[in-house]
Amino acid sequence: VFIDNNFSSAEQLATTSMLSIGDLLDGARDVSLIAQLNSWSSREFTNADGEQRTVWGGDLLDPSGRCRVSAWCELPIDVANLPMFVRFDGVRVRSWQGTPDITVDEPEQVSQLEEAPWEMIDAEQHWVEYTLHDLTSSGSKRGIETSGTIVAVRGDCGIIQRCPECRRVLRDGACAEHGDMPGERDLRLRFVLDDGISCASLLLNRESSEALLGKSMEEVVEVFDRDGAETFVNEMREQWFGRHVVMRGRAIVDEQGAMLMADQLELDNTPVQQRSEKVREQWGVIA
Structure with missing residues (x-):
């Protein structure tokens, strides 16, 4: 043969x-x-x-x-x-x-x-690094790491009420699926992450929110009850708006856009010069 x-x-x-x-x-x-x-x-x-x-x-x-x-x-x-x-x-x-x-x-x-x-x-310790632009241009993935600048802190950050049946967020005490329901408290943070080319919604659930804030949900509830939701959100904006961060978790990409579900979120302490060199290398720019 x-x-x-x-x-x-x-x-x-x-x-x-x-x-x-x-x-x-x-x-x-x-x-x-x-x-x-x-x-x-x-x-x-x-x-x-x-x-x-x-x-x-x-x-x-x-x-x-x-x-x-x-x-x-x-x-x-x-x-x-x-x-x-x-x-x-x-x-x-x-x-x-x-x-x-x-x-x-x-x-x-x-x-x-x-x-x-x-x-x-x-x-x-296994996180695969992607640029935010690459993530938003590809399919959904788990176990990813990406970075960018927080360009928005959503007004519904903090304590929310969820439907006990389907876990949807209640709006004015009502669930879109089950109508008026007694809500169950939960903690959630929402940002918008941008890398200068693409952007994505960034969500933190209760566990990752508690880790980022250094507070339990019960402690955040006390802040909400004492100072109000608006004060909490304003403090979050003062602390996080414009900060460069690294997130690790998963990316969900569909026809509505990209959403990042963070298991971990931390400030990016990489020196600015080193970050700029990395960007130039990525895009093939010769200084």
Whole structure:
């Protein structure tokens, strides 16, 4: 049999067609992927037909990012051996909480690797750096790090009321889905982040807001009750408006724009000259 060496072998084609987590797009099918599986658990639920079902899930990492994996079948995964490296073949991608994740339908789609494709990744320290412009121009992603300047502090920062049924924010004591409801207090911060080219909404949930403020939600409630919401927001604007920050978390990008969900937010202490050099390098500008 004649073999033309100008063409890739079947093995090479299989390797080159392998996707990374950063390449995943919602709706993709027959996807092959190698990743580090960091966690694994199951939960039971009742579907619309009244049937008891079980779904398994875990967290995946690779050098390009992180995502979730869901399986509709039991897989031979020993939690005691986690983290481990696994290969997925013929799986599909669907959006979960706004970001593309892996869905497994058959046990044959998953195999454990005996040899490590890279050094084990520390999940606590694994954030893939993107410019804000790159994030807003691409698809939704988890495990990202980006930076920019806070150009707006939203007026609804602080204590909000949520619907106890669907967790939507109440407007004038009413939920858009369930009508008038007794609200449940929650803490949320909202900013607009800009890098000079693109901008995105930046949201912090209760946990990340408490970390940024250095206060518990109960302490913020006391401030609200004592000084009022307007005073709290004005103080936030004085403290954060115009500040250059680094955020770590996930990006949700759709037809309405880009939204950053921050797990961590901190001031960027990189010297201005170093930041400007980084921008020039990014855009190929010679000083």
